[in-house]
Amino acid sequence: MAKRAKPLLVGLLLGSVLLVSWPRALSSLGPFPYYRLWLEVSFGIGGADPEFTGHEQLEYVNTEGQALEELYLRLYPNGGLTYGSGSLTITAAKVNGTMTELAIEANGTAVRVPLEKPLLPGESLVLELAFTGRVPQGFASSNGSSYGIYDYSGGMLKLANWFPILAAYDEAGWHLDPFYNWGDAVYSETANFEVWITAPAEQVVVASGTELEQIANPDGTVTHHYTAELMRDFFVAMSPYLARLTAQVGSTRVNSYYFAGDELGGQKALEVGANALALFNERFGLYPFPELDLLETSLPWAGGVEYPGVVLISDKLYGSAEYMAKQELQFAMIVSHEVAHQWWYSLVGNDVIREPWLDEALATYSSGIYAQEFLGPRAYQDLLSDWEANWRRARAQVEAPITAPLDRFYNNSIYYGIVYCGGALFYDELRAYLGDGPFFAGLQEYFRRFEYQVAKTNELLATFEEVSGRELDELYNRWLFTPATSPSLVGEGLIGR
Ligand SMILES: [Zn+2]
Structure with missing residues (x-):
């Protein structure tokens, strides 16, 4: 200092x-x-x-x-x-x-x-x-x-x-x-x-x-x-009780700030954050800033929250070696999701009220890309099952498509199930349909076209069609614009947090 x-x-x-x-x-x-x-x-x-x-x-x-x-x-x-x-x-x-x-x-x-x-x-x-x-x-x-x-x-x-x-x-x-x-x-x-x-x-x-x-x-x-x-x-935060670990990824310094005593979690956050940054640089396009901060903090209602250049991570995820080992997948999913928001929300902006799926579905799917790369195919399958279960439960409770505005959802868990999980499942099928080459070329082109701007749903969808040279209306309509419900599940009831 x-x-x-x-x-x-x-x-x-x-x-x-x-x-x-x-x-x-x-x-x-x-x-x-x-x-x-x-x-x-x-x-x-x-x-x-x-x-x-x-x-x-x-x-x-x-x-x-x-x-x-x-x-x-x-x-x-x-x-x-x-x-x-x-x-x-x-x-x-x-x-x-x-x-x-x-x-x-x-x-x-x-x-x-x-x-x-x-x-x-x-x-x-x-x-x-x-x-x-x-x-x-x-x-x-x-x-x-x-x-x-x-x-x-x-x-x-x-x-x-x-x-x-x-x-x-x-x-x-x-x-x-x-x-x-x-x-x-x-x-x-x-x-x-x-x-x-x-x-x-x-x-x-x-x-x-x-x-x-x-x-x-x-x-x-x-x-x-x-x-x-x-x-x-x-965004600004401050505390006298923070320690810091640092890693360099290309021209970006990654800082992991943690409460003194939570070194293990601080180290894990640094590892996942740096890995995610390197992977997404390669898959999406370059994070252009010299610094990215990861911050341990109390977040009663979320595992993480994103800001430009700063990622908040819930202190509930930090703990002893046994504790950290038990929730390795969850920790990695939350940190990589929030790091992915640097591309989807911060660099490529969107109207988070009318088209919240644009950043949330992509950030969620990006955590799946992270899981495949660093935790293996089994972890990715576990994530898919988890997304499907949440998607099914939420669809039974509200008739709203993945692309619906924020006011169509009644609580955080319905919103999560439809927009995050349903949206991530859409990307899983889109990628399987297009193949890795056109899929990642489409994401890179979307990033290149809309970096520092605000993107709209039709612009994202058109980019994948243009880059792949394929007409995707059926897949788009089935996943994104159909408010299907499954009546048999209505009434199972999730309690809003
Ligand atoms: Zn998010």
Whole structure:
């Protein structure tokens, strides 16, 4: 850890534009939104909830091809459910240096930024925001219906979606979707980030992107300076109790952060994470970033959760040698699933509300590809049986196709059975039908075409048809668009978690 004394940046700063260089092919997609974020965390005294203050400077260029009358940003921590009693409050706003009144909408989860005159295609603006946030305590460990992604438990602070983030915009306009108690809530577009995180010196900070430097401040805090280019979100966690193991895969450093005492699990996560990264680099296309972090944390409701550049893994999977041996397959499936999300969700984006199958089915099937490669054909057969059982149970309870939007599912286990397991079974049959060569060529082409963008179901399906030269309508319709139910199983009943 290198500490250098430097003055801490305070307040709303309008600095010079940091030059970001990206591959030439990307110039046709950008310029991407550029976020500069300053975050200062304070841990409550006398048992109070942790709080933070933040500043945001967002440079936005209208690349939507039509004039915009307004911008919308999402304030996810105000949405309840998995954010608990958390909050995110904007205290001041400026558009191009002029103080602006913002309108809070969508039950506090969105803010409308009115523009004095429409922002024409190619025109840019600078939005500056000051904000504060509060984080619930013990929510992840006590609450069975929380992913535990915005929480302070067991000495770890997790800040998912802690800053006002641009809502996704497409031909349907601004997306201000409500949240559900299952699935992912955040639909966002690729952006560039530069972030300064100030925290007590003993905190080990884990975040999206790459740390450039640590700056020791006179008050004993440390400012961690990060850059994250071409990511959809910027996740932050910190704890004084973390240890780290590291491996190099090509030009990517893989870090496995674990709670001191869980070295075995930390080592296993590093092994699976590095193997998955190497395998998916070869099968899908290159992970372009210099760093990937794996983080042990409490996740009451999930085995893992994905963020750009950071993979969360449930601490329930870490333990003694006997314990780790007993759940080797489950551990490998969860870690490889979350690593695969770096391709399917992070690099190739999708509307996680309307087309959640696009990333979840592929991430689930990718864990099967991992199993075949590293655990053998028997493990893959076990996975197929497991997917089939879950798929059958879920289909008996809800009449919704694999490609249905999030609001068609009633709970996490039905959603999992249909979208994850049914979707993975679709890929198993597609691969058997096409053969490995065309199947992986199709996945690679899908990745190449939609990296840093948002893909749609018809674009994925068309890519496999184009690459393989085969017409796949029958297979697509039978698997993806038919809401078949098996009446004999109705009423067996799964209880929602
Ligand atoms: Zn997933």
